[in-house]
Amino acid sequence: xxxxxxxxxxxxxxxxxxxxxxxxxxxxxxxxxxxxxxxxxxxxxxxxxxxxxxxxxxxxxxxxxxxxxxxxxxxxxxxxxxxxxxxxxxxxxxxxxxxxxxxxxxxxxxxxx
Amino acid sequence: xxxxxxxxxxxxxxxxxxxxxxxxxxxxxxxxxxxxxxxxxxxxxxxxxxxxxxxxxxxxxxxxxxxxxxxxxxxxxxxxxxxxxxxxxxxxxxxxxxxxxxxxxxxxxxxxxx
Numbered sequence: 001x002x003x004x005x006x007x008x009x010x011x012x013x014x015x016x017x018x019x020x021x022x023x024x025x026x027x028x029x030x031x032x033x034x035x036x037x038x039x040x041x042x043x044x045x046x047x048x049x050x051x052x053x054x055x056x057x058x059x060x061x062x063x064x065x066x067x068x069x070x071x072x073x074x075x076x077x078x079x080x081x082x083x084x085x086x087x088x089x090x091x092x093x094x095x096x097x098x099x100x101x102x103x104x105x106x107x108x109x110x111x112x113x
Numbered sequence: 114x115x116x117x118x119x120x121x122x123x124x125x126x127x128x129x130x131x132x133x134x135x136x137x138x139x140x141x142x143x144x145x146x147x148x149x150x151x152x153x154x155x156x157x158x159x160x161x162x163x164x165x166x167x168x169x170x171x172x173x174x175x176x177x178x179x180x181x182x183x184x185x186x187x188x189x190x191x192x193x194x195x196x197x198x199x200x201x202x203x204x205x206x207x208x209x210x211x212x213x214x215x216x217x218x219x220x221x222x223x224x225x226x227x
Contacts (some may be wrong), residue, residue, distance in 0.1 A: 021199060023123050034217050035215075037218075040181075042220060043202060043204075043220045043221045043223075044219065044220040044221070045156070045204065045206075045218035046218075047215055047216075047217075049216060064143055088157040091155050091156075093155075095216075097170065099144070099146075099147075099161050099168070099169065100146065100161055100172070100207075101148075101156070101158065101170065102158070103155030103157070105153075105154060105155050105157050106154075
């Protein structure tokens, strides 16, 4: 069975600085997707970035980028130029052949002004 | 609609009662998912619909939980004889089809069983 592990329950970053959130996963599948979702207090999960496992190039979306290390089964999220609106819970998720998403336990990000 | 809509936003019920939670997916999305998020945890999969049929219900915790999607659009999650342990946020997501497509989430229903 696939698992997703987020080992940082909480992180803090100064406004305009860079922060990296860690995620590791375990799977025996060769074809899968990895996601980072943001969940603000409003509860709605918002997709931040998606990575296809067969692509070697790391995905980027504006200030958000990932470091995908397939052999190490690592998928970290880097947030550059952090903004107050980035404060939220961030979840790493795995999507494989079964269609369902498997989520980690989340990292609560605080952004200090 | 523009996004995934879930109603009610909050539901308070008494132990032993029956509840229904509704999900209205993005128009045209054939795949619909239910997840349960307990306090301090990530969402956990409950059930996945492709069209009108439940393609995977392996996440339903027991036979008190049931979900339907009779016309391939709106879905209802039904919980019988609620227990205090059922208290959680129930999230619904939809996608155009399967794993390769992004799941878009609603804001969830917070269920509190007293």
